[in-house]
């Protein structure tokens with residue numbers, strides 16, 4: 001046996017470990033160079049998600065006259081829902097990389113047909129329906145598929161170079177009243193000055209993928225957005241910065257207008273300064289504040305608003321027309337937990353008045369939940385569909401008074 005061999009092995013091993021440690025140090029330094037939160041407040045607190053029992057479901061709270069049933073179950077990890085005019089309910093599942101189609105053919109309020117509409121699209125999350133086409137987004141791409149056929153037809157790639165996902169890889173889509181496609185691109189970090197001009201923005205682009213522009217900026221992650229059915233104005237809910245404490249910053253409802261800046265990472269809510277942030281050298285705080293747009297309404301911190309849907313149906317009482325519903329995914333950075341519910345935004349004459357609880361009770365106690373609500377959509381019969389990402393259930397809320 002060569003006596004030099006063990007020594008050489010140790011030297012190589014030591015050199016390898018030093019190189020690895022250096023690489024990790026560089027990676028950590030790179031990551032935290034951009035991160036602006038100076039001291040981390042609010043611990044990790046994630047209620048355990050259990051399977052829903054009949055007792056759990058019976059314990060859900062709704063305003064008087066509303067009732068709830070299960071529309072579909074065993075759906076894996078459903079995220080966004082889009083309902084077609086003819087009633088088909090499309091659901092994206094980024095984990096399984098597909099879009100499923102659910103139909104309630106006999107009209108009893110529960111889906112009885114289920115098929116895979118689009119498959120093999122890893123990370124598919126955003127969905128929007130045009131007259132003939134369905135638009136889908138993955139982390140860095142936007143596709144169009146013919147939605148009248150089986151879904152298996154040609155897939156046209158409209159965009160292939162969205163910014164990297166990082167902290168927020170789930171992009172969402174909407175087709176505006178102007179016929180253009182809106183793409184929400186969340187931030188790559190918790191709080192930082194982004195390197196890519198399209199990170200932490202909403203983009204606007206033609207449905208052919210051309211004439212792309214940053215529509216609105218300073219939005220950390222506005223997953224849920226939509227257009228008020230009476231005014232055509234665009235409203236969105238933004239997810240505020242983590243680790244700033246149990247009550248800061250609030251989640252925001254913003255009126256989204258072209259070329260506005262909504263303040264992230266420097267300002268929150270109605271343009272309030274964020275304490276505990278490392279601001280860039282020479283940052284002109286007051287100059288920035290003068291140009292930024294504050295929120296219209298606020299919601300408890302860390303509730304994590306996901307999908308937003310305006311109520312466009314007619315089976316709920318008339319005062320719900322033009323109000324919005326928001327799925328609150330629920331906190332992981334706050335004690336006690338917040339969110340885990342469906343909130344209603346009351347609108348009057350096109351202006352938001354207040355958030356109020358609509359469907360609550362998914363949080364059984366501060367350590368236990370039986371849903372992480374991610375989606376809300378209005379079904380063709382005017383009922384509200386609510387998707388739970390954690391247990392793969394879609395609940396259906398209908399108005400039952402007088403029946």
Ligand SMILES: [Ca+2]
Nearest residue numbers: 104108110112
């Ligand atoms: Ca049915």
Ligand SMILES: [Ca+2]
Nearest residue numbers: 262263268269
């Ligand atoms: Ca803001």
